[in-house]
Every structure is written in structure tokens, then in C-alpha cells.
Amino acid sequence: MSNYLLKNGRILDPAQNLDQRGDVRIRGGRVAEIAPSLTPETGERVIDCSDCWIAPGLVDIHVHLREPGQSHKETLQTGGEAAVAGGFTSICCMPNTDPPLDSPTLVREIVARAERESPCAVYVVAALTQGMRGEVPCDYPALKQAGAIACSDDAFPVQSAEVMRRAMLGCAAYGLPVVTHCEDKTLSEGASMHAGVVSAQLGLKGAPSSAETVQIARNALLAHETGCHLHIQHLSTAVGVELVRFFKAQGVRITAEVSPHHLLLTEAACAAFDTDAKMNPPLRSEADRAALAQGVLRSVIDCIATDHAPHAPFEKAQPFPAAPFGVVGLETALGCVLLWNSQLPQPLEPLRIVHLLSTAPARVMGLPAGTLAVGTPADVVVIDPNLRxxxxxxxxxxxxxxxxxxxxxxxxxxxxxxxxxxxxxxxxxxxxxxxxxxxxxxxxxxxxxxxxxxxxxxxxxxxxxxxx
Ligand SMILES: [Zn+2]
Ligand SMILES: [Zn+2]
Incomplete structure (x- = not known):
């Protein structure tokens, strides 16, 4: 194993509140030393990091790797390669595969395969209900034993409040976060974008914001009652941000993520029927986008996650209503977030950016990542923040x-x-x-x-x- 000396970078570690210029030594796979100036040792590869940030590897807690069953879209290997190209060293994969990751055998298989095939760490989010059908909760202790770190039915949100309540009680008992895509399907049935001015112009059926907010409120109320840790995926509405703020203030264990595309884009991106702007939850109004930005700035939203959702060109080439939902995000996330930040009247400090993309998501999911602490495994990214x-x-x-x-x-x-x-x-x-x-x-x-x-x-x- 090679050893490295990262020279003269801006070292950013939110976990230690560290923002200083200096050197980082990586030896034997671990962060060995951090100091204003370190002398190169024999056999060490020295990397000049002037003008760059040295940060803990980024963490994406919302990724679709498509295995098993849909390897024409992505694989553990290609998804992992996209991740490390984007600066991510730990990712969480979602269970809406074919078959869904609802059994300990499947979870164990993905954990073992990812170890061999992916260049980054892969953590498995298992299904919340059997077959992701929203009817019968999974065997949570067995899933946890197999390596699952949380449970979610992501794209197939549980519609029954009673089933969700039982699922939350089960997950709470075993310390598994319940990760939810909030969508009341009775409100979004047949929709391919946000219900607003653009959907009206295009003549497309839209999903109202309430399709998301009704379920955020329901899930938060259930989390309050069951004591489970509720994590809200890809928040997309202004009211949703307010709900998260409200329930946090009530002491509910609720965390939330936002995607880079919801921070940068609005429903206008769909105006030319571009199916690459079709995702779920949909891009919404400028007021929603601005509220999400405020949610990040005010720490109502805990972290940024991509919802990396690969689809093949022939699938996205269909007419807008028929094309699948989802966009890729692993390789563009960092560039999007820094671009978004550069356009703010008062941009966030680099330490805060690294927090949102690394330390915070690691904490939300309880992952051993998101720090440069000496002695920890060296998951490290060197970022050029100025490269266009x-x-x-x-x-x-x-x-x-x-x-x-x-x-x-x-x-x-x-x-x-x-x-x-x-x-x-x-x-x-x-x-x-x-x-x-x-x-x-x-x-x-x-x-x-x-x-x-x-x-x-x-x-x-x-x-x-x-x-x-
Ligand atoms: Zn989703
Ligand atoms: Zn997703």
C-alpha cells in the first residue's frame, strides 16, 4: 500500500471544526498526521494541494445502484466509479432493485459483492416492507444482522398509515432509521411533473405539493408517537421545509436531505419536454426552490444527497409522460453545490459545504465517515473548488x-x-x-x-x- 503526503492544502474537517492550511499524511491506509508543515518521508508520494481543499471523502446517503436486476442502467462497479469520480467515498444504496432488497440473503449478497466490486464503501438501505408492497413490514432484526443500516421503500412509499406505524415501531426497536420518500399516491397518480404553470402550459398531469407534504406530516406524527428516527428524502416543497422545522422544534427525531437538482432547478427545466428533467419528487416552483435554499442556510435541512437514479437512453427517449423518473447525480453533485453556493448573496464557508456533503450525511445515517481525525481510515478527497x-x-x-x-x-x-x-x-x-x-x-x-x-x-x- 502506498503512502501519501498531501501538501499545502486548505484542510477542512467539520467533525473537528478544523479549517487550516497545511499537510495531511496518509500512511498504512489511515490519516497518520495533520500539521502546518510535514517533511516528506522515503517512499511517500507527495501531492501538491495548493489552491485545493483537503476534506473527508463525501458521503451520499441516497443512491440507486440498480443491482440486482437492472445492470443495464448501473452496477455496483460503475456506480462506485461514478461516486469516487465525484469525490464520494461512502454511499448508501436504495432497495428498489429487482428483486427488492427485502431479505437478509439479498442484503448480505450486496454487502459482499460491493466489497469486491465497488471502489468506495457501499452501505445497504433495505426495504421497509416485504416486496416494497407497503403491506407487511420486513424482518428488521434479520436485515440489521445482515448489514442493513436503515430501511426505506423509497420509490414505493408506504400508503397505509397503520403499516407505516408498525414499520416504525419495528425499526425503532432495532435502531434502524426509517428513510422515507414522502408521496401520497392518491394525489400524484398519473403525474409526470409538478402541478403548476409549466404543467398547465405543456398539458401534462402534475403532482401538487400536497402529495409530498401530506406524507411528511403523517410520517412525522407517527415518528413522534413511535420514537423512531425518521429521515425525509429529497425534500422538494416550501411547506415541507416548514413541516420539518416545526417537528424538529417539537423534539421529533427527524432529519432531512435535499438534492442538488432541487437547489438549482425549477419546473421550468421541463418546459422543452426534456425527460432528463423528469424526476420524483418533481422540480417545483421558484418559491419552493428558494425555500429549500433557505432550509439549508438555516440548518433545517441536514444534508445534501443526490438521489442518483440512472436510466438508459432508450428509457429516457420515450415521450415525457412515459419516461422513467430520475436523474444521475454522483458526478455533478459537488460542482452543482459549489455553483449554487457561488450564486448566494452570502455564500457558505467551505467548512459548511463539506459538512453538508460529508460529515452531516454520515451522522444522519450513523456511518463511520465524514472526518479526517488522525487514526481513522483515510477516506479523503482533494477538491479543486475553482475548476470550471x-x-x-x-x-x-x-x-x-x-x-x-x-x-x-x-x-x-x-x-x-x-x-x-x-x-x-x-x-x-x-x-x-x-x-x-x-x-x-x-x-x-x-x-x-x-x-x-x-x-x-x-x-x-x-x-x-x-x-x-
Ligand atoms: Zn424517491
Ligand atoms: Zn431515490
């Missing part, structure tokens, strides 16, 4: 560019008129065009110029990603 790069899905890269290497180096050109991105900087600087590694390319950020990228990613001291 353009998101290039593979199909377009193949047709628009002469070849398709992973990273097409610094193409300097005037791109001012091309980029659809709001509030972008002046064109003409060196722009790195990066092709996504995920097996699927369904991103609403294609062609966008994002800000910031992982340069080096270490998992347990092994260099698993290096951007040229």
Missing part, C-alpha cells in the same frame, strides 16, 4: 468531439452564448469538459458549466480516482 468544467454526457461527447477520452483537457474557447446556465461567469477561461462515467447519462445539467471538482479521491488510503 462542462458536463458532457457520453452520447453528445461521441458525436461532438473527435474522441472520447474520460477527460478532455482544457479546451479554451468562447462559450458565452452556448451555456444555458444561470449567472455564469465570464467566458473564455480554460474550461475542462468532462464526460460522465456512470453507465447512464440522464443529467439535467448537460452542457452546464459547473464549479469545483474532485481531483484525488482516496478510500481507506487507496488512491481510487485521479483527475488529470
Amino acid at each position: 468544467w462542462t458536463v458532457m454526457p457520453v452520447g453528445e461527447a461521441n458525436s461532438m468531439l473527435p474522441s472520447s477520452p474520460r477527460i478532455l483537457s482544457h479546451r479554451t474557447e468562447e462559450r458565452e452564448s452556448e451555456s444555458p446556465q444561470r449567472g455564469r461567469g465570464v467566458g473564455g477561461e480554460g474550461i475542462t469538459v468532462i464526460e460522465l462515467r456512470s453507465k447512464s447519462k440522464n443529467t439535467p445539467f448537460k452542457g452546464w458549466e459547473l464549479l469545483g471538482k474532485a481531483r484525488y479521491t482516496f478510500v481507506k488510503g487507496v488512491l481510487v480516482h485521479q483527475a488529470d
